[in-house]
Amino acid sequence: MDEILTGKVIVVNGPIVQAVGLTGIKMFDIAEVGPHRLIGEVIRLNGAIAIIQVYEDNTGLKPGDEVMSYTRPLSVLLGPGLIANIYDGIQRPLVGISEVCGSYIRKGIKLSPLDENRKWEFQPLVQPGTDVREGTILGEIRESPLVMHRLLVPPGIYGRLTGIVHGGDYTIKDDIYTVETGAGKYTGKLAAYWPVRKPRPSRNRKKPLVPLITGQRIIDTFFPIARGGTAAIPGGFGTGKTMTQHALAKWCNADIIVYIGCGERGNEMTDVLTDFPKLIDERNGRPLIERTVMIANTSNMPVPAREVSIYTGVTIAEYYRDMGYSVAVMADSTSRWAEALRELSSRLGDMPAEEGFPPYLATRLAEFYERAGLVETLSGRDGDITIVGAVSPPGGDFSEPVTQHTSRFVRCFWALDKMLADARHYPSISWIDSYTEYLTEIEDWWKNLDQEWLTVRNDVMNILLEDHRLEQVVKLVGSDALPPAEQYTLFCAEMIKNAFLQQNSFDPEDKFCSPEKQLKLLKGLLILYKKGLELVQAGLAVKDIAALEVVAGIVRLKSEIPNQEFNRIDEYINKMEQELIALKPSSGGR
Amino acid sequence: MSAEIEYTNLAGISGPLIFVDGVRGVGYGDIVEIRGTSDEIRIGQTLEVDEQRAVVQVFEGTSGLSVRGTRVTFVGRALEIPVDRNMLGRVFDGLGRPIDGAPQVITDRMMNVNGLPINPWSREYPRDFIQTGISAIDGMNTLIRGQKLPIFSGSGLPHNRIAAQIARQAKILTAEEEFTVIFAAMGVKFDVARFFIDSLEESGVLTHSAIFLSLADAPSIERLVTPKTALTLAEYLAFEEGMHVLVILTDMTNYCEALRELSSSRGEIPSRKGYPGYLYSDLASIYERAGRLKGGRGSITQMPILTMPSDDISHPVPDLTGYITEGQIVLERELFNKGIYPPIAGLPSLSRLMKDGIGAGRTRKDHGQVAAQLFASYAKVKRIRSLAAIVGEEELSGLDKIYLKFGTAFEEVFLRQDYLENRSIEQTLEIGWKMLSLLPRDELYRIAREDIQRYYLPQKEAM
């Protein structure tokens, strides 16, 4: 049995509390503080003084109030029932809380993160008497129509399976199996705790080779991310971080989504909560909520719990990864997490490094993104976690510490551009400042679709880069001063921006664009560029090409041609080519 | 609760803070009553407590207090104010005490001014369009019932007039429901407050409005509670009485400065421009007190006003506000200097809740695309204008010149309107189409073909 310690509060400084008398308490143990037994965690030990970070509103707490601890680390409860659920930063169920105390979150509420009375239909997959080891799949539960939940032998457990229940309905409180280990008998249930700050082990890391398809053209085509990769979305307020993360959470082809609202708006979580049960995933005809777990520690909820929220989220992601799934984690916003870190460290009197952030900011960020990856799990299956973190730089200035450090630890950088957002060019991901390091890894996947993918992609990218260079000149002399071929490049770049890069999340057809459709559009635009350029070089005026209705109409293909009918784009482009050829000046030159 | 004990003598005074030694049984965040030699009662709140000492912020400021002879009572709970329907039509100070000469509000309903965080699961996503009668807002930056939409302004710009016009004209197209205004002034001059009171009176809403004043001559620390007091009443009226409450908070920059003052007198490590690192969370605890609740009838719509020091939108106050609110209405000096009212900037303004509150069945089907097209085309105008400034207007291409014409018309006809002019959403969209019809059809690539077919005007009529 756990030991129970009691002590008393001596100092209250915001959510940081000092207590004495808790002899034997360990770092990261949970402490219950004061008459409301507020949940806290020991974050520092100073001789006889335990420094506790309290995860709930602690106004009214007094020196002399009691503190107690079962000397257990702050943990996440992992088991069936996580899917479609929404939790606060320390995994308290928000639905349950609302049932207990209405629309507002009161302090001191203790509820199990998982429904303890719900019966799950469990199907065992191994016989008693088998030798099992960590990661062995013992059985399955249909957690949601989209998710088959696999019950695994927990890390560190090896031995003979001495008993397992028959197929049937069980709750998470029921004993399900026993393993005779070298160190004695281990009894397992459908759910188990795992310390929130400790990464779950896997066998080994692998190189990710498959892109995460997001349906967002600028991402999939120009700055793709691999399944198991990391990406940051930095951008000033209102530039589209949340919208991009919502779009990814909706349409990317991961098996499980963990959406972490970390210090952001309440209404944005409500948006997810109202939208996801209604939105249907075209791949399987099921509502998106059936593959989604939500963590909501909004900006007005206690700051310390915001700091934990991303660990809670990523631990849940690892749990599903270990079952062999592909998991995508959205963390909005990692800057709010970093600020929570800063606030707490300043209350602790730490010496600050840059801009008041603690010196360990970079290490913490690195540790977080390190939990992404494609791995061979303990079960032998592959599983992966992709992490996409929003970054909210003060004043939109990317030279600040959180953006800078994050860019060192992620391999995809989707930089949002205020100018694009102001012009309502969405997604306002800059094609100049963004980058990805996954191109070579995922190239083969695309080449399976089309051998020329990389060439086409690079050719179009070069038009955009050339456009960027020419824009600097145009700013000084106007576009009419440029030679016709360069004017034509500007024209085509504009077409690429409007017909390809720009993508409206609210357009029923355009919100998701399949890889096939992306490729067709891209190739069509490249044909426009190449064929048109020949004509312009032969003396045709740019405005004559621009005047063709079939050319102007390219911008509408994205919203007028459905994903399944992507071949119609070829027909359209053929027609365009014919009309272009018909424009050809009879004899070269004017 | 333990019996109230009175302590005499302070261990020290620093800025708005007092230090009291030898206290027992005092909670973090507790309310404190302070009596100086004059016997007038001031209110404070504990910020930090340990076994020997309590650190207390005094909302009325510490001026006139001395270390000796000051008596301090720890009340043993957080700051509460009475809340009641009868508070409508009344004027209060920042701590919710009447200052209009009329008697105390009689009620036994008391509420903690700090409020509690709304459970995100219990929120109802706001979707009801509020028609403000201002084209720049209704057409392009729609206000939604339950939204928090600030006005980013600069000194001398007409933010107060715009807010007053909104308070006067705001209406929901679909329903007649109880509508009230709560106005909280922090550190502004009396004439600003006077202006609001007068314009609420003219439009006949003063009798169902409540006013909280912590004016420029009040101690700066009092500004820190004023928005909380106002929002506490708003929460009561919205979520218990089912009213639709518009809360105007002005000027949030003064609020933030008071917070900076408090932080520096506590010796905290400052973050950008001397503001504390927790400014974001502190502002969020105010701005997030807006919205709607599942199953509830009422709503809180917040319209905080702030002045951007030197018109700098990247200053921490507008910056952190923009990171919390659901968009922003930005006022632009250039338009103001051209004599355009309301000088609502075309590009940086944004309403994030617009997308779900407009369209077929709410406003009109083409609304979203018209707005997107106006934004995109106006962005192009801005680019062409800066080019024209260099190469001269004559050097521009024919299309560019058309855009310049569109730009001028957009500012003079669409944006510009009278302080008393109340445009319906249909009128706004009609003017929007007039503007867009100045451009060639092919330029309207953000709009569906059938809507162009339907609304695009032949060239002559567009002029």
Ligand SMILES: Nc1ncnc2c1ncn2[C@@H]1O[C@H](COP(=O)(O)OP(=O)(O)OP(=O)(O)O)[C@@H](O)[C@H]1O
């Ligand atoms: N892909 C998109 N399609 C259509 N509209 C978009 C898109 N991306 C962003 N927007 C518009 O921009 C607004 C702001 O986007 P979003 O809320 O994602 O910004 P953000 O970067 O998360 O800002 P903050 O840091 O303040 O949270 C949205 O409300 C929407 O109107």
Ligand SMILES: [Mg+2]
């Ligand atoms: Mg956001």
